[in-house]
Amino acid sequence: MIVNHLFNRRVIFVVGKGGTGKTTVVAALGLAAAKNDKKVLVVETQENDALGMLFGQTPLREKPSVLGPNIWGVRINSKMVLDEYIKRYVTVGFVAYQIIHSRVFEHFAVAAPGLKEVMSLSEIWRFEQKRDPETDAFLYDHIIVDSPATGHGLSLLRVPSTLKSMFQTGPIATQTGWVQDMLQDSSRTCLLSVTLPEELPINEALEFERTAENDLNIRMASTIVNMVYPKTFNTDEVKAIEKLDHLENQKNNPLIEAARRHIARRKLQQVHIRRLTEESEHPVFQLPFYDTNNLAWEQIADIAEQIRTGLLKLK
Numbered sequence: 333m334i335v336n337h338l339f340n341r342r343v344i345f346v347v348g349k350g351g352t353g354k355t356t357v358v359a360a361l362g363l364a365a366a367k368n369d370k371k372v373l374v375v376e377t378q379e380n381d382a383l384g385m386l387f388g389q390t391p392l393r394e395k396p397s398v399l400g401p402n403i404w405g406v407r408i409n410s411k412m413v414l415d416e417y418i419k420r421y422v423t424v425g426f427v428a429y430q431i432i433h434s435r436v437f438e439h440f441a442v443a444a445p446g447l448k449e450v451m452s453l454s455e456i457w458r459f460e461q462k463r464d465p466e467t468d469a470f471l472y473d474h475i476i477v478d479s480p481a482t483g484h485g486l487s488l489l490r491v492p493s494t495l496k497s498m499f500q501t502g503p504i505a506t507q508t509g510w511v512q513d514m515l516q517d518s519s520r521t522c523l524l525s526v527t528l529p530e531e532l533p534i535n536e537a538l539e540f541e542r543t544a545e546n547d548l549n550i551r552m553a554s555t556i557v558n559m560v561y562p563k564t565f566n567t568d569e570v571k572a573i574e575k576l577d578h579l580e581n582q583k584n585n586p587l588i589e590a591a592r593r594h595i596a597r598r599k600l601q602q603v604h605i606r607r608l609t610e611e612s613e614h615p616v617f618q619l620p621f622y623d624t625n626n627l628a629w630e631q632i633a634d635i636a637e638q639i640r641t642g643l644l645k646l647k
């Protein structure tokens with residue numbers, strides 16, 4: 333098994349389908365690393381403010397701001413980054429303004445799809461390169477990116493390869509090259525994929541792993557299976573409940589029915605997780621399902637502790 337230890341990677345893209353728990357994992361992993369005395373920047377790439385909301389700071393700004401001890405947060409506004417880029421390379425301010433606001437610009441962005449994405453990735457690259465002016469050490473030990481859900485985040489990560497074939501020279505080509513180097517350098521960057529303990533999401537997570545590693549040449553560190561039913565009953569209790577379920581006078585007992593459903597669901601989830609563990613090249617880490625509508629800070633802190641004492645210790 334090839335283990336890409338998370339703690340050795342400075343840039344961690346948390347990827348996965350919509351609603352699997354990416355933002356939750358970004359926040360918890362950030363807290364866990366910060367508690368281990370690492371300087372962490374968590375990065376929001378969406379416009380939904382979910383990450384800022386978890387830290388009680390909305391919206392996150394385009395410049396890193398303090399979210400807690402050892403932890404900073406930033407939002408990447410791709411439109412703004414692209415505007416800045418145009419301003420930088422089209423030196424006459426007024427003309428730059430005109431281009432940004434003209435239809436020509438819109439056509440340019442459409443003609444070079446992915447330009448915004450590569451600019452967002454360039455912004456991450458800039459954070460990765462940032463050094464403390466006094467010590468010259470890297471400013472952030474970890475940059476944890478809450479990736480967009482589209483195509484598991486692959487559409488964002490695929491962009492540099494596509495753009496590289498469109499621009500062979502010039503500033504865009506240079507920047508794309510830096511970004512691509514960062515993404516494909518397994519000593520600097522890794523992916524942490526988040527999925528759910530069901531058949532389809534597990535199939536997709538495996539497919540994602542193969543595409544990321546084989547086609548895009550970007551390393552995975554681990555897959556997190558989130559919202560796994562916890563082991564509520566021990567083996568003897570399971571047997572007792574299954575026996576009760578067969579008794580005629582207990583058939584419609586709602587408590588037994590609920591317990592039986594929990595046991596059956598957990599069993600099935602574990603079958604899917606076992607398959608993932610067997611087929612994946614990387615460690616699989618489980619996070620429990622919390623029976624609540626929306627996770628509170630207390631649960632995020634609990635997940636952070638599980639990540640700190642489990643996932644971050646995986647060798």
Ligand SMILES: Nc1ncnc2c1ncn2[C@@H]1O[C@H](COP(=O)(O)OP(=O)(O)OP(=O)(O)O)[C@@H](O)[C@H]1O
Binds near residue numbers: 353357619620622
């Ligand atoms: N282990 C868990 N148990 C129970 N609820 C959870 C768990 N993890 C996340 N949730 C809840 O599920 C919802 C989705 O989580 P989250 O926002 O982290 O997912 P996401 O992948 O970032 O979603 P999106 O793709 O919409 O950005 C949230 O309401 C969150 O509180």
Ligand SMILES: [Mg+2]
Binds near residue numbers: 355382478
């Ligand atoms: Mg999210």
